Amino acid sequence: MTAVPTVRTHRLTKQFDNHIAVNHINLQIDRGEVYGLIGPNGAGKTTLIRMLAAAEEPTAGEIYINGARFLRGHNNPELKRQLGYLPDDFPLYDDLTVWDYLDYFARLYFLRDPQRSQRLHEVIELVELQQKRNEVIATLSRGMKQRLSLARSIIHNPTLLLLDEPVSGLDPLARVQVRNIIKSLQQQGMTILISSHILSDLAEICTSIGIMELGRLVESSRLQELYDRSNQDQQQLLISTLGSLEDLQAFLKRSQLVQEVELIAGVPSVRVQFVGSIEECAALLKSLIDAGIPISNFHRTQETLENIFLKLGYKQTS
Numbered sequence: 001m002t003a004v005p006t007v008r009t010h011r012l013t014k015q016f017d018n019h020i021a022v023n024h025i026n027l028q029i030d031r032g033e034v035y036g037l038i039g040p041n042g043a044g045k046t047t048l049i050r051m052l053a054a055a056e057e058p059t060a061g062e063i064y065i066n067g068a069r070f071l072r073g074h075n076n077p078e079l080k081r082q083l084g085y086l087p088d089d090f091p092l093y094d095d096l097t098v099w100d101y102l103d104y105f106a107r108l109y110f111l112r113d114p115q116r117s118q119r120l121h122e123v124i125e126l127v128e129l130q131q132k133r134n135e136v137i138a139t140l141s142r143g144m145k146q147r148l149s150l151a152r153s154i155i156h157n158p159t160l161l162l163l164d165e166p167v168s169g170l171d172p173l174a175r176v177q178v179r180n181i182i183k184s185l186q187q188q189g190m191t192i193l194i195s196s197h198i199l200s201d202l203a204e205i206c207t208s209i210g211i212m213e214l215g216r217l218v219e220s221s222r223l224q225e226l227y228d229r230s231n232q233d234q235q236q237l238l239i240s241t242l243g244s245l246e247d248l249q250a251f252l253k254r255s256q257l258v259q260e261v262e263l264i265a266g267v268p269s270v271r272v273q274f275v276g277s278i279e280e281c282a283a284l285l286k287s288l289i290d291a292g293i294p295i296s297n298f299h300r301t302q303e304t305l306e307n308i309f310l311k312l313g314y315k316q317t318s
């Protein structure tokens with residue numbers, strides 16, 4: 001029996017006046033995935049996330065969370081209990097302490113003591129705000145505030161966490177901290193949907209990627225599949241030798257699968273554009289060794305998610 005996906009949508013659509021912001025989207029996110037949603041400004045990511053979070057009513061289509069359907073015009077309390085949502089502009093209450101703020105939200109979810117206090121300790125530890133527990137929110141840095149918002153969105157231990165641009169405006173260290181929290185939540189079994197324009201961050205944490213363009217989901221794949229597909233067309237190899245660079249270059253140029261060989265300044269290495277499969281790549285390495293060329297490094301580089309996105313040719317909205 002196949003497992004029920006955590007999120008499934010069927011022809012999900014949102015129209016604002018004459019503008020279709022989300023257009024017949026069939027999305028599936030399996031349990032335990034970290035699903036990265038990317039796409040240019042105005043592609044419809046926020047609108048899609050808001051519909052999944054029950055913050056926006058769809059114009060048409062269906063949403064299923066863990067197999068149960070969101071009912072139109074119904075409060076869906078059981079389903080909402082399974083959702084955590086961090087919008088990109090959620091207000092914090094500056095005068096409250098970290099503890100009181102989280103306690104307030106825990107009460108909204110009817111968590112009772114001693115479980116409520118225990119859960120507060122857990123999430124405060126997870127987002128590393130133990131030292132700031134009794135500080136008022138106004139005194140926190142931007143990164144700390146974002147970690148606190150993340151703690152608020154998971155206080156009720158949801159199965160699905162929806163994060164809309166959670167790292168925008170954060171410095172590199174603060175982004176690492178948020179990434180680490182997301183990794184911990186995934187290890188605890190949470191399914192996470194995250195939108196971001198910082199593709200290098202998504203590449204670090206995501207298991208799958210969806211690309212939106214003009215309201216449509218134009219790509220939805222496992223991250224590894226995207227990498228494999230992009231590597232099928234062309235790969236870059238970095239090869240170093242202890243011997244003569246000229247011999248190495250001449251040998252490589254005889255291979256029909258090598259399109260270009262470029263010397264790298266200052267080091268005994270070449271950069272090679274290679275158009276073969278991974279097996280042919282292994283065969284190239286073997287042939288170099290068989291030919292007696294002393295190879296000291298042979299590295300097949302991974303295309304970045306950013307390059308894959310650009311190579312796929314997705315365009316900006318107007």
Ligand SMILES: Nc1ncnc2c1ncn2[C@@H]1O[C@H](COP(=O)(O)OP(=O)(O)OP(=O)(O)O)[C@@H](O)[C@H]1O
Binds near residue numbers: 019041044046048
């Ligand atoms: N409440 C609304 N009323 C009218 N149009 C809206 C509304 N919300 C969003 N839109 C429009 O729907 C389209 C999709 O917007 P959305 O915010 O979902 O895109 P996005 O991919 O999240 O963009 P960004 O990356 O800039 O956050 C845009 O053209 C936007 O102007």
